[in-house]
Amino acid sequence: MATAGTLKLEPATLEDAPAIAELWFAAFTDPDMRHLFPDTPGFRQWWIKANHDDMINKPFQKYIKVVDTASTDEQGRPRMIAYAKWDLSMLSDRGTRYPPWHEDQPADECAAFFDGVDQNRIRIMGDLKHYYLDMLGTHPDYRKRGAGSMLVKWGCDLADREGVGAYVDASKAGAPLYEKFGFVDHSLPGSESTVASMARK
Template sequence: MSTTSTLKLETLTIEDNSALTDLWFAAFSDPILRRVFPNTPGVRKWLENANAHDLLNKSFQRYIKVVDTESQDAEGRPRIAAYAKWDLSMPEERGRRYPPWHEEMPGELCEAFFMKEEANRKRVMGDTRHFYLDTVATHPDYQRRGAGSLLVKWGCDLADAQGVQAYVDASKDGAPLYAKFGFVDHSLPGEDIASMARR
């Protein structure tokens, strides 16, 4: 099993934004999610613009990345193995998670998908202040090498330092990673997404 010796945690910058889109689509190939986010040039640009907006305008959202210090991307920079988006705001400050849906996206399905996630988070967390792990994306080349753990630990350590709870919407496959850090699944029976809270 590979170690994390070549993997390093860093703050993500706007210069990394186009690489994030490539990584996101490589990491999330689940058929259900791909229906919501079809891999088209228009949707890719929409996602890139959404991340750019949040990077530049939402200081309460922290983007962090794990780079491979022994591998370079096409521009000669350390390759991004994984990234995470942690939302540190109060629940009432967050506002809408995404901009209006792209015309190539199934708008009604998108609304239903994310409204269900929001409803489950509200059911589990109520109005309690908590850090929200919005996204963890690991490139398939780096899965099970510790990149995801570095990203989750970063937010959990910050939550512990501030005495704050944390929450993540996890795939069933991804749930064991979060359980290692103290997240507990509060999903209702039959749910596809694990509603996981760390008290």
């Protein structure tokens, strides 16, 4: 698959689930997100299993990763430095996004947050066929080196080949990355949300 110097884009595998969880906690340190997804041993195991089960049971969700071939992990494999999950289903066909919330999470707040995210996606995309960038995280040591662009480009190229749109719930800080690939922020005027609802139609 695609390469950029020592960085290489590959499909993620089931054995990558623990590394995906570790990378996620390194990448997402925002207090609001940590409130919903707390860094506790129990929740880490929940997160590993959630991603592992998605890989097995949801073939329409494509996990891809970027590794650094010049660095190795504890198993001697090229170090995973970024990953993404592209969901190729329609929202109505996706089923439940997450398993039942872990006891360490504020369940009502999690449900309200992700319901709001889904409602914005419906408002903007409607019945338009599109692919959804469900998750993208880059390790802080590797930001601004092109890994995120490799992961976004993978899904945008696929969408272009198949003539469909793309959508992402981006952080405000991450929005410029998606703008480079033609995503437009459709957040409601005056919204105080930390999420930018971005579409590429």
